[in-house]
Amino acid sequence: ILNVEQSPQSLHVQEGDSTNFTCSFPSSNFYALHWYRWETAKSPEALFVMTLNGDEKKKGRISATLNTKEGYSYLYIKGSQPEDSATYLCAPWDSWGKFQFGAGTQVVVTP
């Protein structure tokens, strides 16, 4: 089992504010990192796949960065909207084919 930590566990954001949160994972034998968004009463949906150190991905107001040398990824939400409310999961894979979902960061955006 990979040791994956997501912090904070939850956060409340005012509509229009920006926020970010972290996924930490083992830097050794890194292969890829996946980010998913999981809305209440729905299924998790893929956001990004990141593989290279220094990778930056963007989808609308959501972006992510990757540091494989120190084993962390940041996910940023710019100008949060109520529809951004969800739990954001990260899932690193190692080169042995092992993966682990983090416990997630629950984001609540209030109008």
Added chain:
Amino acid sequence: DSGVTQTPKHLITATGQRVTLRCSPRSGDLSVYWYQQSLDQGLQFLIQYYNGEERAKGNILERFSAQQFPDLHSELNLSSLELGDSALYFCASSVDVGTQYFGPGTRLTVL
């Protein structure tokens, strides 16, 4: 719509019974994963199959078993059911090591 289908959508049964959950992966995906989400819990990985073979095992109870058939659909068998097995069971599929596409889930209620 992720392309992953799960049946049934809801299942209500009694303690001690046995049920089978079914999952059809996206066309072309060889890997199938099973997850359990209990009340207020995160995504717990149960088991992964790749092209008919078990590839990885998570926190799957001995009372639970799974298999992947030649047509790549998968079944999760839950036996000697207990109240604590009540949960949402997700199936996901991927080509191999990669983005997982989640089905809508099967909600199991054990009374």
